[in-house]
Amino acid sequence: MDVHTKIDVEVVSQLAKLPLSEAEKTKFSIQLEEIMAFVDELSLVDTTGVNETAQVTEKNNEKRDDIAKESLSVGDVVVNAPQSEGSFIVTKGVFDES
């Protein structure tokens, strides 16, 4: 790993679908470099033979019976959508650039 990891804010913000102003891109570039310099110290920790911990419960593959139960009504589902038509939520076109 690079000693000084630099995040390409332009690329990452597109991956994250996170619109940023030019001023934000500049500010975050500097701040993120400082933060990554801090977390980079983890590379020095010896983790040979150590398994990952994804979550700390003893649980695995929690299942339920495949039976439909009462859930939110359609009205409840669309009520907070900025744009809706009846039981449909209106979205931007997939191929529209915005």
Added chain:
Amino acid sequence: MNLNDILDGYSNKSFSVHEVFTTFLQQIDKYESKVHSFITRIDINPKDGSNAIPIAHKDIYSTKGIETTAASHILKGYVPPYSATSVIRLESKGFETLGKLNCDAFAHGTTGENSDIVITKNPYDLSRVPGGSSSGSAAAVAAGFVPVATATDTGGSIRLPSSYTNTVGIKPTYGRVSRYGVIAMTSSTDSIGHITKTVWDSAYVLGITAGYDEHDATSSRIDVPAYTEHIDDGVSGMTLGLPKEYLVNIDPEIERVFNEVVATYEKLGARIVEVSLPHTHNALSCYYIITPSEISSNLGRFDGIRFGLDRSKFGEEAKRRILIGTFCLSAGYYDEYYRKAQKVRTLVKNDFDNVFTSVDAIIAPVSPVLAPRVGSVIDDPLKTYMLDVLTVPVNLAGNPSLSVPGGFSHGLPVGFQIIGKHFDEQLLYTIGNAYEKETQHYKTLPTFSDSTTI
């Protein structure tokens, strides 16, 4: 009045439900303009003859029909069509909400200053922060606005503000209380808890919220004990561990108060031993890789299509964490960052498991410094992250921890934490109650003044 007082009073018919609610509402009217703990207030009129109890919820708890903003502009106007499991369980026991409480937006923060709405102040010194992210919850209980406030602790967000505000905060074992309906931050560490004035009150409330929930696949099926049952047993004969790594680089005043805590437990009959949690100094870096990574995934649902405004409306700290997290999870970096952090997380967890073979519980400071002044750390994200250095290891390991008022430094509250084995909250309450009975710090009320003598 605290929760125990209210329940006793109802049982003895010493006062009516209207008298209870009036007491708290009058306190809010008097001091809320100085403290700014609420985002949304509810006009409440409890039913005659009911034994309703006032509560308020951190604004990341979904409350059906009540605006829930996560203290962020992106959720302005969002009204959930359902309530969190914790909210429903509390309502079923008579708790009625006075409103939604301020916090760092999406619970991202350690001082409360990342709220998009308002900055909550510390009732013990209005020039200082109450701590975050459960800033409004801690301030509201400290100020006497409610006897209990719900909160969450993902990296310290209950314990830190409790320690700054002379309140009791429980971070239960991960999986002890359902996360369903609480806006997710870090799904593998989010712990659902609450803040109260006293240890007994905290134990009583946990008995209501804890327990398996079919809506949360990570919630535990382990039985819920009667948390108040052994609360007066005392600590005689117990072994308490002091982790040496938690006692370096802390403010001398924190050290002084903590030494008084240790001396008190020795006087009460506990055996104190030094222990070691060797990966403590790696835990913060580990946390600040795992946390933003899971945040970037959880905040992906805020698409401005099904609910909420567009993603440009996220606040600064949310944007920072989305960027870091997206980077750490991206192709080419996932192994170096996220997977590496998950391996270090195993080491942090093993440290606790090893220590708990020889002690009943661990006691330690919560914050390395006294409550900061408003504006003194917020311009430097790393400085705000550092406030979590003594709290995040517990979240990574999933253990429960109880923050208890330890004492004061020139009028500023200093709390300490009692860390236990998984699902050993009942013991934490016994240990915490022993200290509270001896010192009764909850009786020292806030001054609502602009400064302390520091």
